[in-house]
Amino acid sequence: MEKHHINALKEIVGEENVLTSAEDLYCYSYDATPGHAHMPDAVVSPANTTETSKILKLANENRIPVYTRGSGTNLSAGCVPTKGGIVLLMTRLNQILEVDLENLVAVAGPGVVVADLNKEVASFGLIYPPDPGTVATATLGGTVAENAGGLRGLKYGVSKHYIMGLEVVLANGDIINTGGKNVKDVSGYDMTKLFTGSEGTLCVITKIIAKLVPAPEAKKAMMAIFKDLDNAGKAVSAIIAAKIIPATLEIMDNATIRTVEDYAKVGLPLDAEAVLLIEVDGNPIVVEQEAAKVMEALKANHADFVQIAKDDAERDKLWAARRAALPALAKLRPTTYVEDATVPRNKVPDFLREVSEIAKRNNVTIGTFGHAGDGNMHPTIVCDIRQPEEMERVYKAMDEMFKAAIALNGTLSGEHGIGLGKLPWMEQQHGTVAMNAMKSIKRALDPNLILNPGKLVGEC
Amino acid sequence: MSETITAKDINEQDKALLSDLQDALANCMKCGNCMEVCPVYKEVGKEAAVARGKLSLMEGVLKGAIPLSAAFDTAMSKCVSCKACTAKCPCGVPADELILRGRQAAVKARGLHPIKKKVFALLKSRHLFDFSLRMAGIFGPITFKKIPGKMAALARFPMPGMDYKRVTAPFASTPLRSQYPEVIKVDRPTMRVGFFTGCTINYIYTDVGQSVINVLKENNIEVTMPSMQHCCGTPVYMSGDVDSAKILAKHNIETFDSYNFDYIVSACGSCTEAFRIEFPHLFHDDPKMSAMTEKLAKKTYEISEFLIDIVKIDKTKLGPVDVTVTMHDPCHMARGIKVTKQPREVLKSIPGLKFVEMKAPDRCCGSGGSFSLGNYELSRKINDKKIVDIASTNADTVVTSCGTCRMHLTDGLFQNNMNQDALHVIQVLDRSYKAGKK
Numbered sequence: 001m002e003k004h005h006i007n008a009l010k011e012i013v014g015e016e017n018v019l020t021s022a023e024d025l026y027c028y029s030y031d032a033t034p035g036h037a038h039m040p041d042a043v044v045s046p047a048n049t050t051e052t053s054k055i056l057k058l059a060n061e062n063r064i065p066v067y068t069r070g071s072g073t074n075l076s077a078g079c080v081p082t083k084g085g086i087v088l089l090m091t092r093l094n095q096i097l098e099v100d101l102e103n104l105v106a107v108a109g110p111g112v113v114v115a116d117l118n119k120e121v122a123s124f125g126l127i128y129p130p131d132p133g134t135v136a137t138a139t140l141g142g143t144v145a146e147n148a149g150g151l152r153g154l155k156y157g158v159s160k161h162y163i164m165g166l167e168v169v170l171a172n173g174d175i176i177n178t179g180g181k182n183v184k185d186v187s188g189y190d191m192t193k194l195f196t197g198s199e200g201t202l203c204v205i206t207k208i209i210a211k212l213v214p215a216p217e218a219k220k221a222m223m224a225i226f227k228d229l230d231n232a233g234k235a236v237s238a239i240i241a242a243k244i245i246p247a248t249l250e251i252m253d254n255a256t257i258r259t260v261e262d263y264a265k266v267g268l269p270l271d272a273e274a275v276l277l278i279e280v281d282g283n284p285i286v287v288e289q290e291a292a293k294v295m296e297a298l299k300a301n302h303a304d305f306v307q308i309a310k311d312d313a314e315r316d317k318l319w320a321a322r323r324a325a326l327p328a329l330a331k332l333r334p335t336t337y338v339e340d341a342t343v344p345r346n347k348v349p350d351f352l353r354e355v356s357e358i359a360k361r362n363n364v365t366i367g368t369f370g371h372a373g374d375g376n377m378h379p380t381i382v383c384d385i386r387q388p389e390e391m392e393r394v395y396k397a398m399d400e401m402f403k404a405a406i407a408l409n410g411t412l413s414g415e416h417g418i419g420l421g422k423l424p425w426m427e428q429q430h431g432t433v434a435m436n437a438m439k440s441i442k443r444a445l446d447p448n449l450i451l452n453p454g455k456l457v458g459e460c
Numbered sequence: 461m462s463e464t465i466t467a468k469d470i471n472e473q474d475k476a477l478l479s480d481l482q483d484a485l486a487n488c489m490k491c492g493n494c495m496e497v498c499p500v501y502k503e504v505g506k507e508a509a510v511a512r513g514k515l516s517l518m519e520g521v522l523k524g525a526i527p528l529s530a531a532f533d534t535a536m537s538k539c540v541s542c543k544a545c546t547a548k549c550p551c552g553v554p555a556d557e558l559i560l561r562g563r564q565a566a567v568k569a570r571g572l573h574p575i576k577k578k579v580f581a582l583l584k585s586r587h588l589f590d591f592s593l594r595m596a597g598i599f600g601p602i603t604f605k606k607i608p609g610k611m612a613a614l615a616r617f618p619m620p621g622m623d624y625k626r627v628t629a630p631f632a633s634t635p636l637r638s639q640y641p642e643v644i645k646v647d648r649p650t651m652r653v654g655f656f657t658g659c660t661i662n663y664i665y666t667d668v669g670q671s672v673i674n675v676l677k678e679n680n681i682e683v684t685m686p687s688m689q690h691c692c693g694t695p696v697y698m699s700g701d702v703d704s705a706k707i708l709a710k711h712n713i714e715t716f717d718s719y720n721f722d723y724i725v726s727a728c729g730s731c732t733e734a735f736r737i738e739f740p741h742l743f744h745d746d747p748k749m750s751a752m753t754e755k756l757a758k759k760t761y762e763i764s765e766f767l768i769d770i771v772k773i774d775k776t777k778l779g780p781v782d783v784t785v786t787m788h789d790p791c792h793m794a795r796g797i798k799v800t801k802q803p804r805e806v807l808k809s810i811p812g813l814k815f816v817e818m819k820a821p822d823r824c825c826g827s828g829g830s831f832s833l834g835n836y837e838l839s840r841k842i843n844d845k846k847i848v849d850i851a852s853t854n855a856d857t858v859v860t861s862c863g864t865c866r867m868h869l870t871d872g873l874f875q876n877n878m879n880q881d882a883l884h885v886i887q888v889l890d891r892s893y894k895a896g897k898k
Contacts, residue, residue, distance in 0.1 A: 019506070023531040026520045027507035032490045045505075072507070073492045091505055115496075136496040327550035334486035336551075386486065 001041035001064055001085065009044050009086070012054045017092075019043040028069065028087045029080070032134075033421055034335045034385050036077035038084065040067065045089040049167060049175060049206040052088070056204060056450075057173030059086055065453050068200040070111065070139030075338055076419030078146065078199050083453055090141050093206060096120050103181045104212045105164060110141020110205045117210075126212040129156035132415065133326070141205045147197030149415030154373030155247045155281075156213070158415060160196045167207035168195055171446040181209060194441070199417050200452040202445045216247070216281035220291040221315040224276045224303040225269060229253075232274035233349035235301035236372050239278070240345065242297055244290050248279040249373030250322050253352050255359070256329065256367035256380075263328035266321045272304070274352075276372065277322045325369040326380065332365060333382035339398070341405035342376040342414030354404040355379050362397040364390075376414030403428070418456045426458065481561055482522060488515045488553045494545035499824045499842045500538055508535045511545035511555035518562045533566040538835065540828030540842070541698055542791035563700030586690045586711070590635075612870045626836060627871040629664045636662045636669035637685050644673060649682035654721035656712070656760075658731040659691050660863025668863070671890035672727050672763055678893045679771050688715045692734035695830050702742070709739045710749065717752050723770065724760040727886055729793035729862050730829065735760040736797055762793065763886050764803040764861060773809070779895025780812030781888060786855035787821055788846065788869060790862035794822035803861055803885045810892040816853040823849075825860075827868035843872040850880065857881045859888060 010018045019025065020042050030037045041064075046052045059066045065085030072079050081087050093109035099121055100107070106128065108117055115136045117128050131150035132138060138148070144166075149158035165179030179185060179192035195203055226232040236249060252260065252275045261268045268275060276298070280290040291308060298306050309315040330336045343351045352368055355377075359366040370377035379401055383394045402412055402425045412422040412429055427435055438457045443449070449460055494511040495501055507513035517535055520526040536559055545555040612627045636657055653676060661669040676683050693708030712735075716724055726732045736757045743749035767773050785807055793799050800822065807815050826832065826842030846869070850858050858873075858880055860866050869882040 021531050022526045023517055023520075023529065023535060024506070024508055026526050027513040027516055030490055030516065032492055034489070071492055071495055134492065137492050327552075330489055330551045331487075334483070334489075336489045384486070 005058070005062060005064065006042055008058055009042060009055065012058070013044055013046050013051050017045040017047070028072070028089075031069075031072045031074040031077060031079035033075055033077040033080070033419070034337060036080045036082070036420055038080055038082045040081035040087040041084050043087045043089055045092050047092050049093075049169065052090075052093075052169045052204055052206055053173045053175055055086070055088065056169050056171060059450050060172045060448055063448055064450060066204070066450050067452055068141075068145065068204050070142030070145075071113070071134070071137045073134040073138045074142065074146065074419065075340070075416040076146075076413070076421035078417055078419035078452065078455060080420065082420070082455075085450075088204060090204070090206075091139065093141075094139075097207070099124060099126075099212075100181065105181050106210045106212055108140055108208050108210065110139060110144070110208060112140045114138055114140055114143055121212055122215065125215050127215045128162060128210055128212055130159045130162060140208055140210070144196050144205055144208055145198060145200050146417040147415070149371075149374075149376065151250070151371065152247045153371055153376060153415070154249055155245045160193055162211045163192055163196045163208060164211050165209035166192055166195055166205055168203035168205050170203050171448065171451050175206075179209065197417070199419060199456045201442060201456045202451065204451070216287075218284040218287040219247070219279055219281040219315070220287050221248075221277065221279045221309040221318045222291065222294055222298070223307045223318045223321075224278070224298040225272045225305040226274045226276070226302070227269075227272060227304050228302070229273040229349050229352060231302045232276055232372075233346070235276060235298050235303060236348065237346055238297040238301055239294055240373070242293050244280065244293055244297075246278050246290075246294065246373060247281045248277065249371065250277040250369065251275070251348065251352075251372035252277075252322065252325055252369040253356065253367065255356065255365070256325050256369045259328045259332065259367050260321050260324045263331065264320065264324040266317075266324070268321060269305075275321065276303075277318060322369070325367070326378075329367045329380045329382055333384055335383050335385040337381040337383075337394075337398070338416070339379045339381070339401065340370075340376060340414045340416040341379060341402055341410060341412060342374070343405055343408045343410035345373065345375045347408040347410065348372050348375055348377070351377060351405060351408055351410065354408075355401055358397050358400045358404065362393045362400070364393050364397040366397065366401075371414075374414070375410070399425075420455055423455070423458055426456075481518065481558070484553065484558055485515050485519045485522070487551050488512065488549075488555075489551055490516070491550065493548050493550060494555065497544035497548045499542060499544070499826065499845075500540060500838065503838055503841045504538070509538055511539075511549075511553075511559065514539065514559050514562060515553070515555060518558065518565075521565070528566065528569045530570070532562075533570055536562040536566055536700075537831075538838070540791070540824050540826065540831045540839070542824035542828065543795035544791070544824065547795050560698065560700060563698075564702055565700075567700040586688070589691065612874060625875075627874045629660075629867050629870065631663055632666045634666075636666040637687060637689075639666065639670075640673065640685065642685060642687050644677065644683040644685075646677055646680050646682055648680065650680045651722040652682045652684065653766075654716055654719055654724045655683050655685045656689060656692070656716070656724055656726040656731055656735065657685055658726060658728045658863065660867070661727060665863050665866065665884070668727055668884040668887060671884065671887045672725070674890045675763075675767070675886060675893060676725070678777065679767075679773060681771070684719060684721065686715050686719060690715075692731045692738075694730045694734050694738065697734075697738060697742075698829055705738075706742055709734070709742050713739060713743075713749065713753055713756060716756055722759070723766065724756060725763055725766050726760065727763045727861070727884060729762060729790040729796055729799070730864075732760055732762040732765075732799075733792045733796040762797060762799050762802075762861065764806045765797075765799045767889075768802040768805050773806075775809045777896045778810055778889075778892040779898060781810050781892045781895055782812045783857045783888070784814040784816060784853075784855045785857045785859055785888065786816050786818045786850055786853040787885070788818070788825055788850075788858060788860040788865060789822040790860055790865045791822070791824050791828075793861050799861075803859075806885055806889050807859070810888065813888070813892075816855050818849045818853045818855075820849065825865050825868050825872070827862075827864045829864055832864075832868060839868065840872070840875065843868055844876065847872040847876045847878065851876075851878060855880065857883060857888070859883050859885045861885055 094111035697705035832839035
């Protein structure tokens with residue numbers, strides 16, 4: 001980037017909203033993904049859609065790469081400015097513009113932190129369900145761009161199920177609106193769905209129309225410990241077969257159990273092959289009935305220990321083990337890769353077994369926990385990125401893990417996105433023809449390839 | 461100083477300073493959870509303001525990717541040391557300590573900020589420091605205009621390092637330790653306690669010191685204020701000047717050790733933390749000092765903690781105090797020495813007192829000790845949020861357990877045209893003892 005470009009950007013957003021010092025640029029060279037970092041040439045924070053449009057027009061005319069960023073909590077290197085250029089920081093567009101109680105929608109800027117939106121709508125007895133682990137820091141724009149999920153995915157779905165409309169700026173600076181507040185809307189291509197999960201490669205999101213749902217009146221949490229992984233898998237299937245869709249249905253594997261126990265001393269048996277955490281929510285009467293059926297299914301499938309939370313304090317205790325999973329694993333070693341390979345629900349035990357085999361074979365530490373109900377696993381690899389020999393084994397294990405997920409008819413990413421982290425396996429999952437179709441979409445909407453270039457679909 | 465000091469230069473200068481830093485920094489997985497709780501980041505909104513950014517900058521310097529520049533120095537200084545990031549971190553990275561290490565590196569390479577340099581040079585000489593602050597008390601009324609009914613004053617004309625419209629507390633005309641004999645006798649004492657006054661209580665908030673003495677006397681405790689005690693060193697330590705901090709620490713340790721007290725009491729979270737955590741940390745590799753330091757650390761208590769856990773005060777002696785109180789937990793109480801229950805128990809023991817909890821009572825008030833000297837506008841913005849939380853409780857009094865918090869809260873209440881009193885917990889207890897005698 002040249003000096004006159006920087007000056008032009010300063011003209012658009014004001015001097016104080018363009019960062020160019022080496023120190024500031026260094027702070028935007030990374031996101032939450034290990035091993036990927038590159039300095040941008042400028043960090044630009046627009047205040048509104050008009051400024052965003054002007055920035056993109058300038059970047060497009062001058063072929064300057066643009067990397068859109070919210071809070072930078074991405075786990076697939078989606079925010080890393082790998083080719084320099086502009087980091088487009090959207091955090092100033094942080095207004096909740098409307099909470100429409102008649103249509104049950106919220107309209108908000110992309111810079112709103114997801115937890116803040118939930119705080120706002122909670123006073124009306126509503127929730128915006130997608131709740132990724134970073135819900136207290138991640139921006140709405142970032143979670144929509146990544147199509148983020150969370151712990152309640154099984155019952156409530158992921159971001160794409162809640163995004164009804166968007167205002168976006170295209171690569172050339174044009175502003176378009178997609179969707180709206182209509183519950184039913186089949187007019188034209190579903191551009192809202194296309195942009196949701198496009199990882200900053202097709203447009204820059206400047207406004208979001210999100211669906212809200214009534215907050216559940218009651219919750220009931222249960223925990224079950226299994227000495228046999230297959231029984232845990234059968235219990236999961238049995239719960240769903242009993243036509244119960246829990247809000248949360250979490251699993252932890254033996255490696256995670258041992259790590260959590262060592263760290264938090266919550267009383268888990270070290271020889272357990274799986275722990276399930278189940279939470280049903282909704283109408284209080286239905287919740288009681290469903291909880292009873294879940295307990296039945298757990299016992300019928302030979303759970304070695306079951307517990308149901310009688311009150312909030314007990315609920316917190318049951319959740320403590322699951323909450324400790326990532327911190328406990330992360331504390332083992334300096335570098336932590338949280339992956340999100342996902343398989344069909346009935347393949348969860350097979351996948352967990354594969355992962356522990358892969359860990360053993362490559363002498364790598366992997367603890368797997370995740371959302372058993374929707375098959376979204378989090379194999380978490382802990383290592384030290386400064387040790388090249390170890391990293392070779394880590395990359396090999398990662399390769400085998402993703403291939404295993406694909407072989408089980410799974411997918412590379414359940415909720416973190418592809419970015420750069422999972423790009424090497426995209427062709428294996430989708431095939432050349434499908435990849436070419438995706439690349440054509442990219443080239444049609446961003447002919448100069450300035451938006452998050454090289455990510456998601458790779459070089460075009 | 462040149463802008464091109466690199467990791468290589470520092471490494472050559474002081475390898476020990478950086479040797480263990482690499483591992484500690486590598487443990488940050490850059491999840492960014494610290495963004496949720498960092499009061500500075502909430503206002504500034506830029507990555508360099510939050511722990512993740514600061515630790516990355518340190519990593520960048522160590523890799524040689526960025527220079528140890530003035531901008532690095534500024535980034536490190538933009539931290540209130542509230543420890544909220546450390547408490548939040550899922551990887552257990554002690555970010556607040558690492559940022560201090562970053563400051564130390566900056567001090568080594570670039571020297572101290574000129575204002576701080578002057579103040580700290582003064583601080584190192586106990587005589588000179590004592591003399592200056594006494595003079596401030598005597599001549600203070602010329603430079604500061606007192607605000608009626610409050611322990612607060614406005615500067616009459618601009619002063620270096622001070623914002624003109626800022627409200628501070630007036631320096632006492634007679635410091636606390638000159639108002640009393642060194643040993644304050646009681647009949648048949650149950651124990652002998654050394655009172656580490658700290659600077660704000662000795663030179664500014666003597667009212668707090670008087671309350672501490674009154675309350676301890678009520679409990680038949682002999683109080684000694686060693687005349688040779690000096691600043692605990694936290695302000696210099698926080699600024700990255702470890703050598704000066706060690707001089708002050710050693711002086712205080714030797715002074716207090718010579719008295720052989722049953723307990724050491726302080727009425728400030730940071731001073732208590734200095735004795736209990738910082739001093740042992742500073743001398744952990746010095747066997748001679750270490751034993752003495754550990755011994756003192758074990759018998760040092762913050763006043764509310766001391767009264768509840770050790771003295772176990774007789775609550776029947778307390779008389780009614782008709783106030784509605786809310787409480788601000790100083791960072792170094794909540795996350796430093798982890799004392800939050802005892803001050804509440806003190807308040808709840810007082811008949812007639814209505815206690816209302818504010819939202820997020822342990823969120824930083826923005827003072828950050830000397831942080832607010834160099835970053836007044838920023839510290840005001842952080843404080844304004846605290847003032848909103850205080851207002852929403854409808855309390856008429858806000859109490860805390862730290863002099864600089866009290867000063868910053870007082871300023872915030874004044875700037876927001878609010879009339880609440882800002883006091884130390886112990887002052888309300890003192891009132892209650894007095895009411896009990898009526």
